[in-house]
Amino acid sequence: MGNHGVVCGPKPNMSKNIEIDKQVMADYLDRIGAGKVLVSKEPLSYDWTPSELVGREGELSELASMFFGIENHNVSCRAVVTGNVGSGKTVLTRRFCMDISSKLEGRRKVATAHVNCRSHPSTSQVLQQIALSLDSGHPERGFSSGEVIQSIRRNLRSHGEHLLLILDEVDVLVRRDSSDLIYKLLRIDEDQDGEGSLSLIMVSQDDSLFTLFEKAIKSRLGQSNTLHMKSYRANELKGIARQRYEAACRPGSVSEEVLEKIGIFAEESGGDARMAIELLEGAIRRAEMGGRGDVLEEDVLPSKIRSASVEPNQVDDLKLHQKLVLLGICRRLKKAEEVSSGDARKLYELVCEENSESPRGYTTFWKYMKHLESEGLIVSRSSSSNKGRGRTQYITMPNSVPAVIGSRIEKELLEG
DSSP: OOOTTOOOOOOOOHHHHHHHHHHHHHHHHTTTTOOSSBSOSGGGSTTOOOSSOTTOHHHHHHHHHTTTTTTSTTOOOEEEEEEOTTSSHHHHHHHHHHHHHHHTTTTOEEEEEEEETTTSOSHHHHHHHHHHHHOTTOOSSSOOHHHHHHHHHHHHHHHTEEEEEEEETHHHHHHHHTTHHHHHHHTTTTTSSSOOOEEEEEEESOTTGGGGSOHHHHHHHOGGGEEEEOOOOHHHHHHHHHHHHHHHBOTTSBOHHHHHHHHHHHHHTTSOHHHHHHHHHHHHHHHHHTTOSSBOGGGSHHHHHOSSOOOHHHHHTSOHHHHHHHHHHHHHHTTSSOEEHHHHHHHHHHHHHHTTOOOOOHHHHHHHHHHHHHTTSOEEEEEEOSSSSOEEEEEEOTTSOHHHHHHHHHHHHHHO
16 A cells, blocks of 8 residues: 555654753753762751860850769759750750760760650650650550650669750640650659669750749759850851861862851851851852852852841831831741742731731831831842732842741830
8 A cells, every 4th residue: 555645754763862861861960969069968967966066165064064963873964955046056965965975984874865846746755756765666655654754764774874865945845735744754763763864954945944834843953054045156157167168078169258258147147057057058059050169159149139138236126017017027938938028918917916006008018118128138029920910029038037037026026
């Protein structure tokens, strides 16, 4: 049979196209792990614990003073550590536990357990995490809290161990399940043979944590066993960035100017070490993507958006309703990358309702938004709206940490 006039050309070489696609993919995948700057990513993790802590020598000494006599087998100690996000609470307590375990080697056997109460917010979950840290085969169900506590104690006594327990973000547990578990842990050796089973360090962002406890717990803890962590200063944040860079990157790949810029920006964004680490990691990533072996000042993203950074007193000097607008934006940006102007208006109205204030009209609201932008507190970009003919503004806060700014405003509103 004929081909009815259909001209059959040569079939496309599919295998060749696939090879070309693979080559294109290989080209961009070559950037992954190229390591022109980065050698190890681990030191850029918040969970990485350096051998020495920048700017926290005094705090380590103060915490050590609360553990006087810990080398004696019948002694238990306790401490409460508070401070803002990024003030180094978690890394301080982890470093302390590692150092004390090493110091007591051969004199007292120390087991360490670290439980984040935001991830494990109930009494049963916290106890399960402690039990599992001592015995991976511990059954998950079927025991009361009292039974699990005594099981933990028996395990410690049978192995001749002392438990150094860190309860991180403990205020989440206390607000959800009361402080009953804290009381039981502090009394773990009561009416039992032997003492010194457990030492407790409680960590929280909430400076008022001590006030959440009942009188009996306050008495056992002791007001003097409270350590407050101040926010880092620029030179300390620069030192933290340098420490992480030296552990993570090739020598000479990050300049002093880059580290200094990171330190200044992180200080003015609340003195947050996590911000410094995040800025460093982002700058390294941009250098790697650019195929360069060194990090430039412009790789520190906030400096590309705005040269001036936010000063804390800029927030303090705002008018009441400007603060309410900003507070609504901060709350959303703690969870999202950006917020639309329409949502910002709704959030402002909600904050007004919470504070028994009447929201201002749209024209005044937009004036507040423009003022916040002129102060460098927010940055907006325009985008064609999907609805109607207007243009929607999308708002970000690249020059500060929304959670820190929001907390500052909330605290001022509460103090009236």
